[in-house]
Amino acid sequence: MFDELDVALLKTLRDHPRAGQLEVSRLTGVARATVQARIHKLESAGIVTGYGPDVDLRAAGYTVQAFVTLEIAQGALDAVQGELEGHPSVVEAFATTGTGDVLCRMAARSQEELQQALLDINRSPNIARSMSVVILSTVVETRSLPLLEAHARAGGRAPAYRRAHRAPGGRRAADDREA
């Protein structure tokens, strides 16, 4: 589905957020028209869904985060969805297999605020039980590129002379280092 170039472009975009296509083109050593085409392809395939500003909740004052496992009443998923959606503290939520039914992540500015939010949610008649674990620290920062990179189609379509121009040891990997 992907090849190295796609991943290289995504990486470059991530590391140089302000970079436009021209900048990306220069950084990756690919023609601007190619950059435009590839990115457009990724966007229309729905793989790149946007470039929304990445908000650091911790920096924004929401230093307390927790994962909460909810056990909900039979068939009440829709109702619960509405409730969770209505609660700003809920940052994301998923239906899962296992003993719990819904796993959601919450954020708050203090322990007290988190507790209050948990109480709010538990008040719902659709929630049978809840179990929460507080996040102490981040072990692996959220990332998706390594995954794509791991399965990237190695074959590039870059014309031969392109590669020739580059330093033998350099290659595209150079993009990351200068970040």
Added chain:
Amino acid sequence: MFDELDVALLKTLRDHPRAGQLEVSRLTGVARATVQARIHKLESAGIVTGYGPDVDLRAAGYTVQAFVTLEIAQGALDAVQGELEGHPSVVEAFATTGTGDVLCRMAARSQEELQQALLDINRSPNIARSMSVVILSTVVETRSLPLLEAHARAGGRAPAYRRAHRAPGGRRAADDREA
């Protein structure tokens, strides 16, 4: 820490990823210089950390995702961190309170691949036990703006005539609808 305008700007940026400042300025009805200043402020405060391309793992073929709770050997967090970081399937990971020690999210292209990844991780001598729940569906899409919005300082500094221009019922909320 925030006021309505900050949130409005972030919302606009999220809903119109390609929009530059001028576009944002027009969409929010705020002077361009103001947009520039506010966004710059958010960036230097570390609240907006970037505009990295949002990759939809599902669309990219990684349809299987799971949360895995790891129980690790005493004092082996650093070692585990290295291992998890080295494994592309690990999308993010956190140290938590509770019976488990580390909670990580993983993604794969199939059940088999996920299982393989889990086996890989369990092979580590630092991992005492692991428990995984598979994500069945998304209940609440990842979001952080509602949280900021909830605590946004209501007072704007916008000059009076600005407000006068707007429809009494409309307000800034209009930005979202046209998305």
Added chain:
DNA sequence: TTGCTGCTGGGCAAGCTGCTCATTTCTGCT
């Protein structure tokens, strides 16, 4: 009232975007 901060609106040079096109190169298929 005064002073300070923040928003406004306007302007300028430089640079980028979106789009198109003719060529060249690579890949897969016959």
Added chain:
DNA sequence: AGCAGAAATGAGCAGCTTGCCCAGCAGCAA
């Protein structure tokens, strides 16, 4: 082997945007 199709390239152009600056005015607090 050879060919057609797909992809990458480099170049060009009009129009718009960016980054920066500044003077003036509007809120807020002392």
